[in-house]
Amino acid sequence: MSRLRIDHLGIIVADLDKAIERFRFLIGGKPAYTKDMPDVGLRIATFEAENISLELIEYVGPESNFAKEVMGNEIGLNHISIGVNDLNKAINEFTEAKFKIMDGFPREGSHGQVAFFRRDNDTDLLFEICERTEI
Numbered sequence: 001m002s003r004l005r006i007d008h009l010g011i012i013v014a015d016l017d018k019a020i021e022r023f024r025f026l027i028g029g030k031p032a033y034t035k036d037m038p039d040v041g042l043r044i045a046t047f048e049a050e051n052i053s054l055e056l057i058e059y060v061g062p063e064s065n066f067a068k069e070v071m072g073n074e075i076g077l078n079h080i081s082i083g084v085n086d087l088n089k090a091i092n093e094f095t096e097a098k099f100k101i102m103d104g105f106p107r108e109g110s111h112g113q114v115a116f117f118r119r120d121n122d123t124d125l126l127f128e129i130c131e132r133t134e135i
Helices: 015-025 060-073 087-096
Strands: 005-012 035-039 042-048 051-060 078-081 112-116 127-132
Touching: 005 127, 015 051, 035 087, 051 060, 087 112, 087 127
Parallel strands: 005 051, 078 127
Antiparallel strands: 005 078, 035 042, 042 051, 112 127
16 A cells, blocks of 8 residues: 555534634634535534644534444544545555445545545544545
8 A cells, every 4th residue: 555644634523613713713714615514414614734634523413413423423533534546446455454444435525535434443543535626
């Protein structure tokens, strides 16, 4: 497998508008990108720090049940997203390395095609891979 890059860190927040204001102070400016995903009950804002993207995620409405099944209910740092150039190839490589893809993936995410894997037993981390499209 070629060297991977961290695409973003996913952070679950209770109130996206309040979190945006806090991150404006921490990083400066406004989100580089915002997206409402009503089909899965999410509101998302992404800040671009100098060396990484920070994706703030708020659950909204009953449609967020799928997202909660994937990411859980806890507020705070949620997942590490690995950027890949070829999602299908990466899925095969992750699967060969004993990562277990979650049901319902791959699918369209906030930045492009994504796939989440079950929480890793060895690290207790939640991993996503992302083939980013231009936003």
